[in-house]
Amino acid sequence: MEQANLTQPAGPAPGAPTPDLPVRSGGRAVSVGGVLRKNGPGEAPGTQNSIFDVSGLKVFYGSFQAVAETTMQIREHEITALIGPSGCGKTTVLRCFNRMNDLIESARVEGTIRYHGVDIYGDQVDPVEVRRRIGMVFQKPNPFPKSIYDNIAFGPRIAGFKGNMDDLVEESLTRAALWDEVRDKLKESAYALSGGQQQRLCIARAIATSPDVLLMDEPCSSLDPIATLRIEELMIELKRDYSIIIVTHNMQQAARVSDRTAFFTVDVKETGMRTGRLVEFDTTDVIFTRPHQKQTEDYITGRFG
Amino acid sequence: MTDDRSPHSEIRHRFETELEEIKRLAVGLGSLVLENAGRLNEALLENRLDLAQQVIDADDQVDRAYIDLERRVFRVIALQQPVAGDLRFLISIIRVAHEIERSGDLVVNCAKGILRQHGFHLSNQIQGVLARLCRSALDLFGSSIESLAEMDPEAGRRLDEEDDVVDDLVGEFYTLLATETESMDVDTAIELSRVGRYMERIADHAVNIGEHIGFAVTGIFPRHGEIDEG
């Protein structure tokens, strides 16, 4: 069908799930509100500019399967949003990208995630190295009880940074759009900042180690609308230099900010086990104007849970 | 999950009820114009000046219904931030309402023409073709309102085909008109040619309505002979 080259493979189920919406055959189709994008729908899916190549990813906590087999590609210099109802595994999947799930005793990950061609779950890979290259920002701002300066300097110091720390701190804060507000109080406690400022501080801290990926787990959910807006603007600026994956339960945010959106749902078995599953992954434009899967449509129009 | 459905579904329920109401109003708007078009048809073929006047008077009601419908659609969009299918539906309703309203204006224009001419006194032959032309154009319009009520995705294609019949009839009408021009005065001829034009345009609006409905359902807006975007 003519839709084939407009979408990413939406899940490896044998026999692709058939869309419930009637599709016109014949006649040339035009994508609605077809804003031309650099990595637009016309581009064939490939790994040339993908930064993460996820293949057959499954996550278990003990015997409980949290995430069903997932395959997807994350592209460079884009903002990819993971959305879905609670329990759908989106945060679990996010934390796979920097091996944060390793910190949980019972967590077990199967499948591969290739980053710059290397499977980060390979035998020889040190998760500490992975985390130095992939930064993370959490739901509630969590600056260290140290000065603003020391917060930013933490990552580079433990990585053995030998250059000019003052410059690095200034650069990180500038990129996080926080420099002007804190330049005169670098030695003050990070806790003296407002919530929105603290979150930007956490972003600056993550940037300081020069990662090329930023993972954000609901970064705005504890902030007021104005602080949220500033962080969204910041994300769009950061896209130039980083690849960003964001988990959000705010669909309007995903729609405003992301280039591609992945929708996860939660399957409940008779045993009561809730397993997350990737349903559809496409450009944000398509997901929000004419998603292919009824489940996706139901979720984003609010008809589901 | 069943627990947190209750307060959530109240908002959901109101939203869906509003969408249904909007559709009902759109169909209602279409029916108003259709009814007026029926009046016009009779006025045209039986030279009923009183009916023609009624057609003109009824347009107020059409305008009010149109404004009311548009307002409701804007309100839902502003307050509910709809996406995907809901958004397409609402945008299509706005477009369809506009097409209906324009069609209504064209019907009124025909009626005004009748009044200006104090009725058309036509030969049987031309009367016949005109009747068939009006019948098919207005049927097409009626069919488009039906496709709105049923949200038929195939409507665009189907109505497009049926429009060919109308186009043929328009051609036939003009040919006949050209041959009979000598036997009628210039004003009448000009007025009749306008009527032919109006009927053709009503049929075009009907086809557009069908395409908008198709888009609302499938998200695809077929354009003949235009380049694919993206």
Next chain:
Amino acid sequence: MTTEAPTIDLTGSRPRLRRERRVRRLFLGAAVTSILISLLIVGSLAGEAWSFISKVDLSSLWDLGWFPRRDMFDIKTVVTGTLLISLIAMVVATPLGLGAAIYLSEYARPRARRWLKPILEVLAGVPSVVLGYFALTWISPNIVMRLNPHAGVFSMAAAGIGVGILVTPLVASVSEDAMRAVPHALREASYGLGAKKATTVTRVVFPAAASGIMASLILGLSRAIGETMVVAMAAGAVGGSLFELNVFEPGQTMTAAMTALAIGSDQVAGSNNAFQSLFFVGLLLFLMTLTLNLISDRFVRKVREKY
């Protein structure tokens, strides 16, 4: 215009308000009683201490040693004894206690915690007299005398180590609580930045728990200073002691000195001075621990203010 009667009564029920006042007074009474008791203690000490100071020959406060029977009340002997033994105790308790705390808080699996904590608690429950005995019969021969073959059975070192073991569970418990109170989000932030576990523990958790850990050490020191039984048994100075800086020799602490005076082993019939010196030493001890508490308080507040 007629004024209408209010339709609702917001004034609250009288009996309930009376009850609340009564409860408040009850708690106020408890607080006042505690203050009164403290003042009473200080008062009773101060009274007798003053009477001692005014009667005694002041030169005897700086003498060869602490021999109350011979009217030699060398203060520096007992103070040094206390300080030396407490210092040794903290040298033992700090690494052991903090190490156990770090392990329990950061490294131990839930299964390991389940049997490790009770063991620590058992150690905490050992009566000090038993520990004193342990110091004499095991610590002294196996540790102290191995370190210094010239050491006798009784030594400040043995007592110090014994007190250290006594204080360890306290340090461990309080500092473990302090570390567990550090929000997990901070550890996550550290790991997210590519820190190893050890780095996270030393550069994030430890500093964040600093005030609590400091409090645990000061608590431990206070406890060590106030420890009586272990030092009375193992430090060995019976009947008094010379001023001594060598920890492998027996020594006298303020607490042991007070015990000896109180139970009469240093009592000389008729010589009231000896008995009263107990109060003087007691007052000194009290002032010492009070100062320590004030320092720790200010320290904790300073750290807390900063962050």
